[in-house]
Amino acid sequence: MKFAVLAFPGSNCEMDLYNAIKDIIKEDVELVSYKNDSLAGFDAVLIPGGFSYGDYLRSGAIARFSPIIPALQKFAKSGKPVLGICNGFQILTEAGLLPGSLQKNVSAKFICKDETLVVNNDHSIFSSEYQKGQLITLPIAHGDGNYYADQETLKDLVANDQIVFKYTNNPNGSVDNIAGIVNKQGNVLGMMPHPERAVEDILGSSDGKGVFQSIVKHIKSRGVIYE
Amino acid sequence: MNKVAEQTQTEATPEQIRDHKLYLSMGLTDHEYDLIKDDVLHRLPNYTEVGLFSGMWSEHCSYKNSKPVLKKFFTKGQHVVKGPGEGAGIIDIGDNQGVVFKAESHNHPSAVEPFQGATTGVGGILRDIFSMGARPIASLDSLRFSAPKTDSDKYFIQQIVAGISAYGNCIGVPTVGGDTAFDDAYEHNPLVNVMCVGLMDLDKIEVGAAAGVGNSIIYVGAKTGRDGINGASFASFQFDSEHESQRSAVQVGDPFTEKLVMEACLDVINNHSDALVGIQDMGAAGLVSSSAEMGSKAGGNGMVLDLDLVPQREVGMSAFELMLSESQERMLLCVKAGHEDEVLKVFADHGVDAVVIGHVTEGHQYQLRQHGEVVADVPVDSLASQAPVYHRESAVPEHLKDADPKQYQPQIVNPTETLKQMLDQLTIASKEDIYETYDTQVQTNTVVAPGSDAAVVRVRHHDKALAITTDVNGRYLYLNPRVGGQMAVAEAARNIVASGAVPLGITDCLNFGNPEKPDQFYELDQAVMGMSEACEKFEAPVISGNVSLNNEYDNVPIYPTPMVGMVGLIKGLEHVTTQDFKQAGDLVYVVGKTGDGFNGSQIQKMQTGKISGQLFDFDLDYELKIQQLITKATQANLLNSAHDISEGGLITAIAESTFGNQLGVSLSSSLSVNQFFSETQSRFLVSVPQANQAQFEQITGSQAELLGKVTADNHLFVQATDGYFDIDVDTAFNIWKGALQCRLK
Numbered sequence: 007m008k009f010a011v012l013a014f015p016g017s018n019c020e021m022d023l024y025n026a027i028k029d030i031i032k033e034d035v036e037l038v039s040y041k042n043d044s045l046a047g048f049d050a051v052l053i054p055g056g057f058s059y060g061d062y063l064r065s066g067a068i069a070r071f072s073p074i075i076p077a078l079q080k081f082a083k084s085g086k087p088v089l090g091i092c093n094g095f096q097i098l099t100e101a102g103l104l105p106g107s108l109q110k111n112v113s114a115k116f117i118c119k120d121e122t123l124v125v126n127n128d129h130s131i132f133s134s135e136y137q138k139g140q141l142i143t144l145p146i147a148h149g150d151g152n153y154y155a156d157q158e159t160l161k162d163l164v165a166n167d168q169i170v171f172k173y174t175n176n177p178n179g180s181v182d183n184i185a186g187i188v189n190k191q192g193n194v195l196g197m198m199p200h201p202e203r204a205v206e207d208i209l210g211s212s213d214g215k216g217v218f219q220s221i222v223k224h225i226k227s228r229g230v231i232y233e
Numbered sequence: 234m235n236k237v238a239e240q241t242q243t244e245a246t247p248e249q250i251r252d253h254k255l256y257l258s259m260g261l262t263d264h265e266y267d268l269i270k271d272d273v274l275h276r277l278p279n280y281t282e283v284g285l286f287s288g289m290w291s292e293h294c295s296y297k298n299s300k301p302v303l304k305k306f307f308t309k310g311q312h313v314v315k316g317p318g319e320g321a322g323i324i325d326i327g328d329n330q331g332v333v334f335k336a337e338s339h340n341h342p343s344a345v346e347p348f349q350g351a352t353t354g355v356g357g358i359l360r361d362i363f364s365m366g367a368r369p370i371a372s373l374d375s376l377r378f379s380a381p382k383t384d385s386d387k388y389f390i391q392q393i394v395a396g397i398s399a400y401g402n403c404i405g406v407p408t409v410g411g412d413t414a415f416d417d418a419y420e421h422n423p424l425v426n427v428m429c430v431g432l433m434d435l436d437k438i439e440v441g442a443a444a445g446v447g448n449s450i451i452y453v454g455a456k457t458g459r460d461g462i463n464g465a466s467f468a469s470f471q472f473d474s475e476h477e478s479q480r481s482a483v484q485v486g487d488p489f490t491e492k493l494v495m496e497a498c499l500d501v502i503n504n505h506s507d508a509l510v511g512i513q514d515m516g517a518a519g520l521v522s523s524s525a526e527m528g529s530k531a532g533g534n535g536m537v538l539d540l541d542l543v544p545q546r547e548v549g550m551s552a553f554e555l556m557l558s559e560s561q562e563r564m565l566l567c568v569k570a571g572h573e574d575e576v577l578k579v580f581a582d583h584g585v586d587a588v589v590i591g592h593v594t595e596g597h598q599y600q601l602r603q604h605g606e607v608v609a610d611v612p613v614d615s616l617a618s619q620a621p622v623y624h625r626e627s628a629v630p631e632h633l634k635d636a637d638p639k640q641y642q643p644q645i646v647n648p649t650e651t652l653k654q655m656l657d658q659l660t661i662a663s664k665e666d667i668y669e670t671y672d673t674q675v676q677t678n679t680v681v682a683p684g685s686d687a688a689v690v691r692v693r694h695h696d697k698a699l700a701i702t703t704d705v706n707g708r709y710l711y712l713n714p715r716v717g718g719q720m721a722v723a724e725a726a727r728n729i730v731a732s733g734a735v736p737l738g739i740t741d742c743l744n745f746g747n748p749e750k751p752d753q754f755y756e757l758d759q760a761v762m763g764m765s766e767a768c769e770k771f772e773a774p775v776i777s778g779n780v781s782l783n784n785e786y787d788n789v790p791i792y793p794t795p796m797v798g799m800v801g802l803i804k805g806l807e808h809v810t811t812q813d814f815k816q817a818g819d820l821v822y823v824v825g826k827t828g829d830g831f832n833g834s835q836i837q838k839m840q841t842g843k844i845s846g847q848l849f850d851f852d853l854d855y856e857l858k859i860q861q862l863i864t865k866a867t868q869a870n871l872l873n874s875a876h877d878i879s880e881g882g883l884i885t886a887i888a889e890s891t892f893g894n895q896l897g898v899s900l901s902s903s904l905s906v907n908q909f910f911s912e913t914q915s916r917f918l919v920s921v922p923q924a925n926q927a928q929f930e931q932i933t934g935s936q937a938e939l940l941g942k943v944t945a946d947n948h949l950f951v952q953a954t955d956g957y958f959d960i961d962v963d964t965a966f967n968i969w970k971g972a973l974q975c976r977l978k
Contacts, residue, residue, distance in 0.1 A: 016489050016493075018403075018675055019405070021676070025677065060403060060490075118673055118674065209674070
């Protein structure tokens with residue numbers, strides 16, 4: 007199976023994702039430029055963190071007009087896994103692939119530190135390797151990670167079990183302590199914490215491996231989908 | 234000679250410049266002006282030309298006051314691939330890999346506009362690293378502030394930190410460490426020093442040279458605007474309360490553009506090296522400095538630039554403004570004739586503006602053309618390598634004459650209360666509030682993040698890592714610049730050694746006062762000699778650096794503060810060691826003898842409000858010996874933790890080592906309560922698993938004193954000969970952790 011890692015101008019975690027998949031998860035992976043207009047041949051798409059277009063407007067607001075986005079929307083619609091991390095999450099909300107939006111942290115500062123998350127949904131294609139209620143440690147590194155959704159959307163998220171990860175010690179003001187959500191279909195996950203930074207004990211935690219292993223397990227058990 | 238055009242209507246004529254001595258306000262002296270007029274040009278320089286010289290002959294670009302001193306630096310070493318002189322130095326770390334590092338100061342811009350001053354400091358040093366062909370892998374920041382008293386003080390500190398955070402985080406280079414200290418000596422003149430470390434393949438070294446007649450000069454990156462005009466000579470002035478508004482000399486940073494420029498330049502260097510002759514950052518003194526240095530380094534050629542081709546952000550910019558603007562995120566390349574399109578295409582693919590603005594010529598003249606006329610025509614070497622060199626007068630500062638050799642004796646009634654007070658000192662307290670706003674992990678190689686002695690960044694796909702630290706204690710240098718200079722390097726080396734590494738080399742930022750004052754020059758000269766002695770002792774050559782003079786406010790200089798940035802190599806990731814105690818039952822030792830090191834110490838400052846007397850003794854040979862013992866122990870994997878003992882003394886080191894894993898200690902010692910605050914150098918606090926006791930004691934012999942054990946009960950108890958420290962670790966931790974946060978609110 008093969009992962010695509012999208013790279014926008016200003017992305018800065020694309021190599022971290024690439025290395026995590028190649029060296030640790032040991033699956034095929036390729037960097038895909040924002041200029042491409044096709045994602046044919048890939049089984050899953052990863053959207054990395056960073057500051058696409060400097061995030062001078064709203065985080066992710068410019069990236070979502072990139073040539074690759076229609077292909078991404080089509081890819082997501084076909085039911086294949088799409089994971090957006092940090093700036094990737096922001097791009098997914100801007101592109102309309104996930105509900106809600108990400109605002110400035112309540113502290114108004116960028117925060118980089120390890121956070122303890124609780125796994126709230128252990129049957130998504132991104133979290134099946136974890137147990138519900140399991141505590142995992144993943145780093146966060148963001149200035150705009152304060153997830154917001156209106157009451158109605160929030161009700162939907164809860165009713166459909168779309169909240170996959172929650173903070174145990176909310177660092178940014180996110181509504182309902184939300185750290186990561188999936189879309190209604192369950193194949194698009196956005197999360198602010200960085201699982202790709204937590205795939206080796208020497209870097210402090212390997213709790214993030216489960217996210218990628220869940221995707222691999224899902225694809226391998228389901229079999230390849232051709233376009 | 235070509236006809237040199239008269240300048241535009243608003244600019245002074247050559248005669249006016251001479252008659253009204255207008256060059257003085259641009260930073261040139263009478264002597265320097267005469268030199269340009271009589272010895273270099275043999276005619277009156279026009280406004281643009283005076284500008285070129287004022288930028289290039291500023292201290293910032295020419296090192297005219299510090300050159301004789303810098304020659305005293307120890308720069309040799311068998312692993313040094315490139316020493317001082319290029320954008321950054323390079324050291325061979327095996328496997329065809331080189332580590333590249335350098336530090337830059339941005340003190341003056343940060344004092345005027347803290348946010349942008351700090352961002353552009355980060356941006357500038359990054360360009361120095363990637364212009365060598367290296368990918369930046371880590372940044373560190375060494376900051377000096379006065380303790381915040383007013384809201385404006387707090388704002389300044391927060392803005393400087395926010396600037397570093399905004400730029401470093403966006404570009405995707407982890408800020409892995411640094412150091413922050415507080416003293417009123419830095420009021421109105423904060424120090425913002427940024428160090429950057431890069432990694433490269435040694436077969437891809439690039440140099441900043443433009444050779445080969447007909448080769449093209451390519452301008453890359455952001456457009457040129459009216460920001461930071463003549464910033465280099467601004468940085469070489471000193472501040473006073475009469476001139477609070479110097480804002481136009483500060484540049485504005487755009488990290489997104491820098492990221493694109495960086496990726497594009499690394500692409501050209503790695504994949505189009507045949508086309509590339511040289512590459513250089515447009516840093517201080519902007520276009521003139523990068524082009525003149527490139528031309529001069531190539532030797533034997535001239536250069537012509539057509540200023541109409543320079544991408545411009547504003548209309549009607551004069552040649553003076555174009556050449557001396559310090560707009561950020563710009564690079565200059567020299568590309569082989571015929572290969573221009575190949576290189577321009579790479580930049581276009583990365584979304585970066587690039588344009589040919591000139592070429593290398595026969596002869597030795599540096600010529601600028603604008604609107605069809607020659608607007609400057611000077612010998613290329615006269616700008617870059619023929620600035621005058623001054624041998625300044627040196628005199629022992631008043632405060633060092635008749636300094637009292639007797640060491641201060643701390644006044645301690647309740648040791649635990651004094652410890653609490655110590656942990657509340659901003660220089661000692663946790664800096665988490667600062668480093669939490671930096672992305673410390675991007676690139677996923679950070680093995681030891683901020684908070685331990687040195688940061689550790691692994692080299693991916695190799696069983697090795699780099700340890701990196703910045704250090705200097707200006708108070709020690711104020712009391713004895715030479716020994717204080719030795720101590721700055723020694724402390725950096727202790728931090729490197731404590732993390733399990735062996736020192737490779739250093740970079741520096743020499744932050745001093747006005748070199749034209751003999752006592753200030755004395756401090757600079759002595760400090761450099763002291764640093765150099767220590768570098769030689771530890772076999773850690775100086776491979777790059779930066780000089781920031783005139784750090785004065787109303788004629789009062791800062792403490793002499795030569796920031797030392799040291800890099801060490803860890804061969805084998807199993808040797809990585811941190812300062813935190815790891816498990817209950819481990820044995821706690823202090824390695825190295827403790828004396829009465831109180832003059833210049835944190836406790837003297839805390840209890841008397843000042844520092845005074847003769848600095849305590851220091852022995853470089855003993856320092857090396859102790860460091861080698863620790864290295865032996867880390868190489869044999871005998872230690873569970875190692876911590877350099879520095880500001881605040883042994884008791885502070887003990888408390889800090891308990892914080893990481895919420896463990897306690899039960900210790901007793903042959904030292905007095907006072908000595909627990911001594912800042913005697915050449916000491917480490919280590920913890921050793923009981924199974925390693927015999928082997929450890931065999932290595933350290935009489936140099937290690939067994940103090941007791943790490944405990945699981947979250948309580949710190951330390952018995953001294955004449956009293957004891959007794960405190961819950963949580964209580965101590967909360968004071969230490971909350972001090973800075975509380976003072977910045």
